[in-house]
Every structure is written in C-alpha cells, then in structure tokens.
Amino acid sequence: MDKKDLKLLDILQSQGRIPISDLADKLNMSDTPCLRRVKKLEQDKVIKGYCAQLDSQKLGWNVTVYAFIRLTNPTEAASEEFELAIAKFAQVMECSAVTGADDYLLKIVAKDLASYQRFEKSVLGSLPCVANINSTLVLKQHLSRTGLPLSD
Known part of the structure; x- marks a missing residue:
C-alpha cells in the first residue's frame, strides 16, 4: 500500500459516497486508475464495506x-x-x-x-x-x- 492508497482510504473514511471522478481529482489521478485502486482495496478486504452513520x-x-x-x-x-x-x-x-x-x-x-x-x-x-x-x-x-x- 502506497501513499496514494492511504490518502484514498482517508478520503473514503469520511466521504464514502464521493463520486470516483471527485476522488480521482483529489488524488491527482484519472478516473480509471483511481477506480482500479478502489476495486483492489475492496478485493483485498482493506475496504470491508460502506455504510451510513446514523444518530442513535x-x-x-x-x-x-x-x-x-x-x-x-x-x-x-x-x-x-x-x-x-x-x-x-x-x-x-x-x-x-x-x-x-x-x-x-x-x-x-x-x-x-x-x-x-x-x-x-x-x-x-x-x-x-x-x-x-x-x-x-x-x-x-x-x-x-x-x-x-x-x-x-
């Protein structure tokens, strides 16, 4: 895992619904390589899922x-x-x-x-x-x- 992966994870932790195009912009990448990184992190179970945070x-x-x-x-x-x-x-x-x-x-x-x-x-x-x-x-x-x- 490199610095881009860590930054990607940091962004997704707080903005799980961010569009890939916006995520790619924040990482200074194009959409396809950014999506590839996200998919790899999901396949490797680093990203276990996405959910809404509710007010109990x-x-x-x-x-x-x-x-x-x-x-x-x-x-x-x-x-x-x-x-x-x-x-x-x-x-x-x-x-x-x-x-x-x-x-x-x-x-x-x-x-x-x-x-x-x-x-x-x-x-x-x-x-x-x-x-x-x-x-x-x-x-x-x-x-x-x-x-x-x-x-x-």
Whole structure:
C-alpha cells in the first residue's frame, strides 16, 4: 500500500459516497486508475464495506451501556455458544473478547433504562453460559470516531 492508497482510504473514511471522478481529482489521478485502486482495496478486504452513520438518539436509542461479561466456564465451546447467541441481538453493537477478570465487553444500545434492564435480565441473564454481568452506563459521549488513523 502506497501513499496514494492511504490518502484514498482517508478520503473514503469520511466521504464514502464521493463520486470516483471527485476522488480521482483529489488524488491527482484519472478516473480509471483511481477506480482500479478502489476495486483492489475492496478485493483485498482493506475496504470491508460502506455504510451510513446514523444518530442513535434521533432514532430513539437513548441509552448506551458497556457490559462486562464473565462466562461460567471460559472454554472454547462456551465462548462459541456465547458469541453465536449474542450475534442474534441487534441492540448489541459490539462484542469483544477481553483480558482480565471478565471474558467479553459488549456495547449495547437501548431505548431507555427499563428496556436495558429487561434485556439484561431476560436475554443476557438467561444465557446459561453467562456467570456475571457488570454494566456501565454512558452518561455522555464526548468522542466517537469511525475512521482509523492511517499514519503514526
């Protein structure tokens, strides 16, 4: 990956719908080689997809919670069971295996505190592989980035 690829990626991270002709202009390239670079980055899975960034609160998802999950038995089978179960719930935005006292960190959105409590008790708490749930409520989000740094 060269400097043009990195600049191309930087532009696409913030302007995913930019026309190829405009992207090529910003890179001082013609359209065809620019499109070829984009296609190559897509084929190599450097670019995994394109999406719209939505405002969760304007859509009624007013609560964000980080939940630390400890499994009853942190085996590969229990981890796989948990990951398959969690993937079914749209309100789970992120699921990361972590080190330390807990096994997973989930980022969960909810309409309100009562709906999160129902989700925690009836969904997360009902999974047989879950031993403990420790939730942290986000009071205010100061920063959220979707783009990756492309240089040190």
